[in-house]
Amino acid sequence: MDAEKRAQCTWERRKDVWSQALVAGDTGQTWLLPQTVDGRFSLACWCCRAAGVDSTWSEGVVTNNFGNLKRHHESQGHINAMIQLGLLEPNEDTILKGAPSEEAFMKVLANRLECRSLQKGIPGVGQRLKVTDMQVCMSASLCMLDKAFLQDAVSISVFQDVRKHVLLVRFQACSQDLTVRCGVLAHADLKKDGATTAGTMETLWTALECFYSDLDGNVEHDLLQEFCAKVQFFCSDAAADELLCGRMLKHSGIFPQMRYQVWDKAHACGRLLKRPWQADERLASIVDRFALGGDSIAQKVQSSPHVARIFQDACRRSETNGIRAGRVKSLSFAKHRFCSISKPLGRSLLYIEAVIETCVWLTLHRAGEPAGLAAASWLREVSEEELLLAALCADGSDEVVAFLRHFDQENWDAADCHYWVTSFLSKLHYLFNEEAAWEVPGYTRHILSVLENNSFGVVIDGDSKSFGGYPVPGDVKRRCMRHLQAWVVTVASILATEFPHHELLSSFMIFDLRVSTRTDLDADQGATRDTALRRLARACGVSAQGLQDEVEDHFPVAKHLAVTQSLSNWESWRRAVRKTQARGSTAERHPAGNLLPVLCRYGAMQCSTSGIEQLFSQVQLHLGRDRGHMTDDHAFAEVKLIADGKSIPDQKSFLQGARACWLAWYGHQRASPAEQRLDAGVKRKPKQDLRFCKTSGDSEATFLAGRREASGAGDRVSLEEAVEAALEGAGDVWDDSMIQELEFQECKRYRNLANAFLVDAVTEDDVPADLVEVAQYFANADEKGAQQRQNKRRKCLEILEPTPPRLGSASIWLERDAWDELMPLTLRRSRVEQVQDASLFVVTRPDKPPAVVRWTAMLHGADITDLTFLRSNGQRGVAFNYDAAVSIQRHLLVSDEFWEDEPQLAATLELAILSPKSRWRKLGSWEAFAERYEKVAGPDIAAHLRKPKQVLAITTAAVQAALGMESVLTAEEFEAFCVRLTCTKRSLCGT
Structure with missing residues (x-):
C-alpha cells in the first residue's frame, strides 16, 4: 500500500480524535482539511491557506503521523496565522511561543554575572553557541529599553574613555519625572584610524548608529538625531586627545546642544598628588626615596620574594610598628597606580624599624649588587628630618587619597562637590597651617613617637650612624613644616584649576x-x-x-x-x-x-569616568584574554550584560524583549539540550590561607580611619584663607619650579574660563574685562588647528590609500628598448622617445632612477614605476609620484660652472624653466641674481618678510663654499630642496 493510501486509511480511522485535539483557536472546529488532488490524498491547514502563509501545509501534506500534525499545531507560523484571522487572542504565550523561556534567559544572565565559563554551556539551557546568541538577544532587549527611556529623557550626559584601542561610552539621563537611568552606549574597536581624534569620532558615530538600529539592522535616524539633540554634558579624562574630541563633537554638530565639557574629577585629584610634589625638589626626592624610586626599599621588597620574606620576618619582630604586622607582605609598591602612592609611603613609616633592618640585611647579603648599594645609599642619607618630611608627606597624601575616593565612583552626588572641596582644604589647613599634624593621630605623630622613644644604630661601609633617642629639635620641625605649607599653596592652586568656581x-x-x-x-x-x-x-x-x-x-x-x-x-x-x-x-x-x-x-550630570574604567576591568575579568576573537556584536552583548544586567528596572519587559529578539533572529528553538554533570562549571571553594595569624594592635584600615577622623577636627575655612595662612607660614622656601607651577595653573584656569565663555557656559560675573578678546584668539586658534588636523589626516589617508598612475592616459618612456615587446599592446602607442615628453618613466629601480629621469620627474611632475607595474597593467609593482617643482614661483640662476660640470642636468633645468606650465624665471647672470636677492631677502627687508628661497642659484661645491649663501645650492642640495614624492603603489597589503 502506498503512502497516500495509508494516510487516507489512517485519517478515516482517527479523524474524530484528531479533530478534537487539533482545534483552530476558539472556534471548536479543527483546522485539518482533507483533500484529494489529482488522485493524491493529503491533509492541509485551512488557517494557513486563508492567511496566505507560504508553506507545505497550505498546499497539503501526506502524513499518517499524529506527531507531525501536533508540531504544526504548536508552530509559531500556525499560531500567527490564527492570530491574523482573529481565531486566537494574542498573548505572551502565543506570540513568544518557541523562544527560550524566561527562566532560561535568567539562568544565562546569572551565569554571565557570576563570570562562569561558557565552554560547556549551561545545563538545562543549551551549549555555548546558543548561550551566546541568547546573550545577544538580552543585550538587544536592554538597548530597546534604553532607547525607550532616552526618547522621554530631558537631559543626557555622555562619558567616554579609551583603553587598548577600545572605545567605551556610557550615558546617564534624567526624564521629566526625575527618573535617572544609565547604561552602555558603545563598546567598539577603534580600527586603524582610531588613534586620531577624527577616528575616535567616526567610531563613536558608527557605534551610535549600531545602538539605534532596529531588529532588521536599519538605522533609526529620527531617534538617533533626537538623542544627539538632548546631549548636554560630555565627560572624559583630561588627556589632550579626549578634550579635543569633546570640542570637535560640539563643533561638528554631532551633539549640537552640548554646552558643558567636563573632565573626570578622580583624575583631577590624581594631579593633586603628582604635580605639587614635582614642584618642590626636596619633597620630590623624599617621595622618590621612600616610595616611587627604582632604588627605594618599597621597590626592592616588591620585586624580590626573598627580600619580601626578610621584610615580613622583621615586621613580626619589630616593637615599634604603628599597626599589627601579622599579615603584612609588602609595602604595596605599584608605580603605575600613582593615586595609591600613600600606601608604600605610609607603610615605610609604620614599619620603619623593619625597613631599616631590611636595608641592613641587603647591605650584607647583596653587597656590591644594585640592591645592596641602594640600601646603603638609603641608610646613609636617611635622617630625623628626612623621616619627618616623609611622615608629613604621608599624612598629606592620605588626605588627597581620601578626597579622591569621593569621586572614584560613577554615582557621586554633584551637590556634595563644593562641600568635599572645602572640607579637604580645611583639613590641610588644620594639619599644616595650624601645625596640628604634630599632635593628631597619624604618620607624623607615629614617627615622632618612634624617634623620641627609640634609637637606631647601623654601620655603613665602615662608618657608624645613629638617629633617634631624643626629642626632635623645634627648628627641624619648623623647616619640615614650611615645605608642607608651600605644598598646601600649590595644592590649592591646582584645586582651583581642577574645580573652577565658574563650572x-x-x-x-x-x-x-x-x-x-x-x-x-x-x-x-x-x-x-x-x-x-x-x-x-x-x-x-x-x-x-x-x-x-x-x-x-x-x-x-x-x-x-x-x-x-x-x-x-x-x-x-x-x-x-x-x-x-x-x-x-x-x-x-x-x-x-x-x-x-x-x-x-x-x-x-555626572563628571566621572570611573564607572567606565571599572567596567574595563570587569570586562577583562569576565572575558579574559582568550576571547578576543569575538565579533563586535557578541563583545558588546557581553559588556552590556556585565554593566547593565545587575539592575534592570523592568525585568518583565526585558525578558519579553529578549524572547522576541530570539524569534526574530533565530526562529523556533530546538528540543531541550542534553543533560550535563551536576558539578560542571561550578567553582571550587578556595583553600583557606593559614600561613599568617593575627597579632596584637590595630589594622591599617583602623589606623587610617582614626587619622582621617582626627584631621577633620579643625574649623572649616575657604580656599583664600587656607592659601593666605600657608603663604605666611612657608616663608622663603619657594623656588623657581614651585613658582612656575603656580603660573602654569593660573594660565590653565584662564584658558579653561575662555573655553567656557566660548560655549556660553559662564555668567557675566565670571568674565574678566579682557577675556573676550583672548577667547576669540583661542577660538581662531582652535579653528585653525582643526583645519590643520583635517588637512594632515587627509594627506595621511592619501598616502596610505594612494591612487596609482593611470597607464591609459600616460606618455611612457622606457629605460630599455627591449621592454617594448613586454608592454601590453594597448600601451605601445603611448611610448615616447624623449625624456622631456614623458609623464611616466619605467626603470629598473624606481627608487634609484637615472639622474636625468629623476630630475625631469621632479621638475615637471611625473610618475616613476618598475617593469612589473607596466606588465601587470598597474595591478602589481612599485610606483612613485613626484610633484612638479616648477609650479611654485621662483627665480633660478643656472651658473656656467654647473653647465660645465653637469651639462645634462643643466639642460634638463633649462627645458623645465621654458615649459608652458612653469612658474620659474631664468636669471642670466650673478649680477641679476644679486639684484633679485636684494629685493626679496636683502638687509633692508624685515626679517619676517624675507624669502631667500624664492631666488636660487645652482652651482658647483667650490663656488657654493666661496659664496656661503643659503640660496646658493649644489646639485645634491637643490634636489633635496625640490623633491616632493609619494609612493602611489606599494604592493603591500593590497595597496
Missing part, C-alpha cells in the same frame, strides 16, 4: 542639604550660593528669582526627608518635588516650573 558642577551646591537653613550662611557663603543659583538659572533657561523662590520653598521638605529617612541630596530633592507635584492642589501652592529643569540637569 556648572560647582553650582549644584545649592542642593546640598547639610546646611540647616539659608540664614545659617555668612555673607560670603550666601553670595556664593546666589551666584551659583544665577548660573544654574541661566544654563537651564529659567527665571533666577523664580528658581530661588522654589528652591527655598522645597528646601524644608527635602531637608526633612534627608534627616528622617537618611536619603542622599538627589533622592531627597527628587522625592520632595514628586510629593509637592503629586496633586494639583499642592502643585499650585508649591510650584516647581523653574526647579524641575534644573533638577533634570542635576540628575543627568
